[in-house]
Amino acid sequence: MINLKKLIAARETLLLGVVVSLVLLIATRFPGFVAPRNLANVFNDTSPLIILALGQMIVIVARCIDLSVAANLALTGMIVAMLNTMMPGLPVIVTLTLAVAIGAMLGSINGLFVWKLDIPPIVVTLGTMTIFRGIIFLISDGKWVNAHEMSQSFTNFPRMELLGLPALSWIAVLVAVAIWLLVSRTPMGRSFYAAGGNPHAAVYTGINVGKTQFFAFVISGALAGLTGYLWVARYAVAYVDIAGGFELEVVAACVIGGISIAGGIGSVAGAVLGALFLGVIKNALPVINVSPFWQLAISGAAIVIAVALNARANKTKGRIILKNAEHAQ
Template identity: 45%
Template sequence: MQNTIVQQPDNDSKLAEKKSILANLSKFRELGLLGFIVVISIVVQLRNSNFLTVENITDMLTNTAILSILAVGMMLVLVTRGIDLSIGATLALSGMVVAQVVSNNPGLNPLLAILLGMVIGIICGGIIGCLVSKLGILPIIATLAAMYIFRGLTFTVSGGKWISSYQMPESFLSIGTGSFLGIRYLIIIAIFIYVVSYYFINHSRTGRQIYAVGSNPDSAKVSGISETKILLLVYSVMGGLAGLSGVLWVSKFASAQGDTASGYELSVIAACILGGVSIAGGSGKLSGVILGAFLLGILDNALPLLNVSPFWQTGIEGSIILFAVIVNTLVKRSVERNNLLRRKI
C-alpha cells in the first residue's frame, strides 16, 4: 500500500509534465512556424544578399496576398470538416467575367469591378453550399463537380480567347499594381481581410458556431446550431473570397485566361495544413494560416534565388508540407492519448 501511494504522485507528475510539453507544442505551433520562416530567411540571405531587400520583401508580400486571402476562406471550410476544390475555377470565372465587363466599360469604377467579382464568387459558393448542406453531397464530390462546371463556364464565356492588358483600363489594372503611401493595394486588401476575419472568428457568435459544427456536429445540433446555415455560410464566404481573388489576380497579372489559377486550390490547402488547420475539422488559427501562406511564398521566391532546379522546387515544398502533416498528426494523437489516460487515472 505504501508503494502505491509513493508511486502514484510520481506517475501523475510525469503525465502532467508530458501533457504540458505536448500542450505547449500545440499552443505555440505558430511560434515554431515563425521561427522556421526566420531560419529559412537567414539561410537564403546568406546565400543571396538580394533576398531581404525592401523591394523583394514587398514582392513576396504582394505575391502571397491572394494566396493568403483564399487560405482564410479555406480554413473556415476545413474547420467544418469540408473542402473546396473549386476555388481556382471560381477565381478564373469571376476574373474572366469582370475582365470582359471592364474592357467593354473602361469607365467602370474599380470598386464596382471588385464587388461584381465577389457577387459572382458568392453565387458559386452558395451553389456549392446548397449541394453540401441541403442535399448532403460530400464536399469533395460537390466541389470537384463544381470545379469542372465553373471551368467550363469560363471557357464558354470567353469563347476560348484571352483578355490582355491593352484591353483593360488603367484604373482597373492599378488595383493589382498600385500603392497607397508606398504600400501595395493588394497588401492593404489582404490586411483588411485578416482584420475582419479575426474579429468574425474570435468575437462573433457565428464564428464560434463554425468551430462547434466542425468539432462535434451532433452536439452542435443539440445546442440549437443550424449546421445547414453554417455550411451555406462558409462556402459562400469561400466563394466570395475566390471571386475577390479573381479580380485581384486578373488585375495583377493583366491577363484573363480560361485556365487561370488551374490547380491553385492545392497551394491554398497546403497553406492551411502548414498553418496547423486540421483536415478532420474543429481546429485552426488565422495566424497559423497566414504564416503557412507566407512560408509558401518565401519558398516560391527563395528557391529560384538559390538556383534550385524547378524540378526540385515542387518536391521540396511537398516534403515540407508532408513533414508539417506528420508533426500535426503526432502531436494531436499524443495529446488525445494523454487526455484519455488522465481521465482513466
Template identity: 50%
Template sequence: MRFLTQREPQLALVIVLLVLLIGWRAPVFLSVDSFTNVLTDSSLLIMLALTQMLVIVTRGIDLSVASSLALSGMLSAMLVAAYPGTPLLLVVLLAAVTGLLCGLVNGALIGLLNLPPIVVTLGTMSIYRGLVFVVSGGAWVSSHQLPKDFLAFPLETMAGMTNLFWIATGAVLLFWGLTRYARFGRDLYAIGNQPASARYVGVPIKQRLVLVYALSGLVSGLAGYLWVARYAVAYTEVAYGFEFTVIAACVIGGVSIGGGVGSVAGTVLGALFLGVIGNALPVLKVSPFWQSALTGAVILAAVVINARGKGHGARQILPVNLSKGGAA
C-alpha cells in the same frame, strides 16, 4: 519558452531561418523590395487560405476556389474590355457576386443536401473552369484591352505597401475577429470538433455550412479581379491548380484536415512560408518545377506533425460534458 512548443512560433522561426539562409546565398533577397514582393505575392494566397481554413475547420474542403476565381476574373476582364468606362466598383461587385453565387451553389449542395464536400467541390471545380472557357470562347483578355485604372489598383501603394497587402491585412484582422469573438466562428469550430454535440446545443449546422462556402466563394470572386489586374491577363487557365497551394498553406499552418483545429496566425504563416519559397527559387536560380516537389514534401511533413500532435490545438467550444459525451 513554453510558447516555442506551439505551432505558430515554431513556423515563424522556420520562416525567419529560411529567409536568413536564402539571404546568405543571395543577399538581394534580404532587401526591402524583396520583402515587399514576398508580402504582395502572398496576399491573394493569404486571403484564399483564410476562407479555406474556415471550410476545413468544419470538416469540409473547397476545391473550387481557383476555378471560381478564374471565372470571376474572366467576367470582370471581359466587362471592362467591352465597356472600358465601367466604374471599377461595379467591376469588383460583379466579380464578388460571381464568386458568391459559386460559393452558394457549393453551400447548398453540401449544407442543405448533405453531400460530401470533396465530391461537390471537385464537380463544381470542373464546372466553373468549364464556364470560363464557355464565356470567353477560349480567348485571352490581354493587358492592352484592360483600362489603366483596372490594372493599377492592386499595385498602387499606400504607406509604402501595395493595396494587395492592405486588403490581405484587412482580411487577416477580419477573420481573426470572426474566429475569436463572433458566434459564427465559434459555431464552425464546434461543428468541426463535435457535430452531434453542436447540433444538440442548437448550432444551425446547415445554415453555417451554406454561409462558410458562400464566404469562400465571395473571397474567391474578389481575388479573381485582383489576380487578373495584378498579372494583367485573363485566360482559361488562370490560377490553374492554385486550390492545392491554398490547401497546402492551411495544412502547413496547422489546420487539421479532420476539422476543428486551425488558427488565423498559423494559416497566414503557412501562406508566407510558401510565398518565401516561391520568391526564393528565381533568386537562387532554381527551376520552378522544384517548387511543386518541395511543397509536396512540406505538406507531408506537416501532415505527420499534425497527426502526432492531434488534439493539442483543438479549441474547446462546447461544455466539457457535452463534448465528451456527445449527443443523439
C-alpha cells in the same frame, strides 16, 4: 481548451521560426533577398494565396474542403474582365463589389449541395471546379482578354501604393484582420469551430451544422471572387486556365499552417504563415538557382510533416481524454 490554444500557439511559433530561418538562410546566398523592398514584393506576390488560404481555413475548420477556389477565381476574373471591356468606365469599387458577389454566389452553390443534399464536400467541389472552368470557355469562346483591352483604372488598382505597399498587399492584410475578428469575436466564427470539432455535439447546442458549412463556403467563394479581380487586374490577362492547380497550393498553405483536415482546429495566423512559407520558397529558390522541382519536393515534405504533426497532436489529445476518464472512475 487551454491546452488546445497552447498547441496552436506552439505550431504558429514554430512555423514563424521556420519562415524566418528560411529567409535568413536564403540571405546567406543572396543578401538582396532581405532588402525591405524585396520582402514587400514577396509579400505582395503571396497576397492572393493568403486571401484564398484564409477562406479555405474557414471551410476546413468547419470540416469541409473547397477545391473549386481557383476555378471560382478564374471564372469571376474572366467575367469582370469581359465586363470591363464592355464598360471601361465602370468604377473600380463597383467591379470589386461585383467580383465579391459573383464569388459568393458560386460559393453558395457548393454550400447548398453540401447542406441540402448532404453530398461530400470533396465531390461537390471537384464537380463545380470542372463546371466553372467549362463556363469560362463557353462565355469567352476560349479567347483571352489581354492588357490592351482592359481600362487603365481596372489594371492600376492592385498596384496603387500606400505607405510602400501595393493595394493588393493591403487588401490581404485587411482580409486577415476581418477573418480574425470573424472567427474570434462572433457567434458565427465560434460555430465554425464547433461544427468542425464535434458536429454531433454542435447540434445539441443549437447550431445548424449544414447551414454553418454553407456560410463557410459563401465566405470562401467571396474571397475567391475578390482574388479573381485582383489576379486578373494585376497580371492584366484573363483566360480559361488561369490559376490552374492553384487550389492545391491553397490547401497546402492551410495544412502547413496547422489547420486540421479533420476540422475544428486552425487559426488565421497559421493560414497566413503557411502561405508565407510557400511564398518564400516560390520566390527564393529560383533566385538562388535551385531547380523548381526542389520547390515541389520541399513543399511536399512540409505538407507530410505538417500532417504527421497534426496526427500526433490528435493522438496525444485522445490519450489525455482517456487518462482523465480513468482518473474520474
